Amino acid sequence: MARTFRNQVEEEILDRVAGEFAQHGFEHTSLKALADAVGLSKAGLLHHYPSKDALFQAARELGAVQSRRVLDQVAGLPLGVARDRRVLELLTDVALDRPGLVALLFRAVTAPEDPASHSDALLLPELFGVDLEARSERAIRVVGALSAMAVLTLAANRAGEKTTWRPHIIATCLDTLGHPRPLHDDQVEG
Template sequence: MRLLDRAAALFARHGFDHTSIKDVADAVGLSKAGLLHHYPTKDALFTAAAELGRGKAHEVAGQAMRLPAGPERDRAAIELMTDLALEHPGLISMAAGVITEMGSDSTHPLLVPDSDELSMFAVFDVDPRDVDSERLVRVIGALSALAVLSLAANHVDRKSVWRRHIVATCLAALGHPSP
């Protein structure tokens, strides 16, 4: 899991074309041959990282969707996503690319968002194609804030201290008052 999280971070930071197997191997303390033993190609490594991220997102979505749409589900989703983001910053970096790549002509097929990758919008009961929706803007704002703040919290080693502030900021972006 740590290996795939690190790989996801490197792919998010440098892009698929500019991330080498050696870069990932160096980042996780493996030899290139050792990494290739687990993931025979860069595509396989990228796909594994993307699938892990999608799997974690689906777990979060499944838990949050047990609640009816509304403020309680929004809070549950934000709290679950914040915990995921603080634990796996590489996966969140890669997932944030889905939002920034919406509607782009990205060359790698896994970077082009599809309905599966955008399922997180369903958690917040918003259609990502409704570009005139204030709710869509708020959801994108909350998800973007969550990504940036969780990455910053990891960078300054303040995950537990910042968690409640990240949740409050994201809920405020969604239009919910702080508790």
Template sequence: MARPFRQQADEGILESAAALFARRGFAKTSVQDVADAVGLSKAGLLHHFPSKGALHAAVLAQAASLARRVLDQVGDADPGPARDLRALEVLVDVALAHPGLVALMLAPVTDLGAEPERAVTDVVLRVFGVDPDTTEPPRSVRVVGALAALAVLTLAAHAGDRTTDWRPHIVATCFDALGHGRAGAPSRPDPLET
């Protein structure tokens, strides 16, 4: 079992590496970039992860674990507003706690060609019942829009140290993006359905 300090250090490295991989891509992120971001020397970083490939694999494994945790917490609930709301609540909590990993998980939502990260993103899309190859465009667009909003808003909340204050508003905004609206909010017809 890893010592608490080592585990905490590794989690910080993974979080920073994920944010850099999300922003720059794997090929354009160097070991030195990650080392600089976490305040280690290159040799110190390589003591934790022996190569850039090993670091990337660990980041993807951590992101996949978080995505599966979200899917497990949503469970076998029937598709619909209640499942979507639960999924958003869990995803927002994960995103607020792990902004770098969530940025990496959701980056392929806008670039579905991003290869190893796409597998992680596909798990997140499954939380909402979306298969990028078969789901009808209106649902796919709403889910991608909600996830993009979730990513941007949680990163902004985290950067501005507003995670607690913004959480309910982020969930409500993403729920609206899914087309469910909020109780008491004026309803408007979907322009595609009129």
């Protein structure tokens, strides 16, 4: 039980520092700002991680672990609407639970000029079957869907409306990918 609590604390620390790195970039994020973000002194933060670089690497690794978990859960699904929906559901859940980690992972897409943001951790080619470098319509739609997810999950977290917003976030992302919405029992095709 103590190990689980410690893991939760570590993940919370890494999520918060990841948010700082995502917002300001590695070079412009001070150790004091990171400590303030997690509510610790610099010495207290350094007790958990020996340096800013170690914090950054640990946050990126936790993000990579989250992405691999999503990939493991969809690996058996063929590329297409059902897989996209499941990927979006899983990524939305991660984003609602760990917004800082997701923001750091998305920084590779939103701030490609920052060399510290480059990471294969988001696993976009594997998750969505898309090459972002190709600049295809599909690649643009994937970036748009993930951008919408990032903004909406952050807003849902700030509003304290994670559960209420979740289905709308997923629907918005699916719309962005160009997938039709399924009909509900109370809707009739028109």
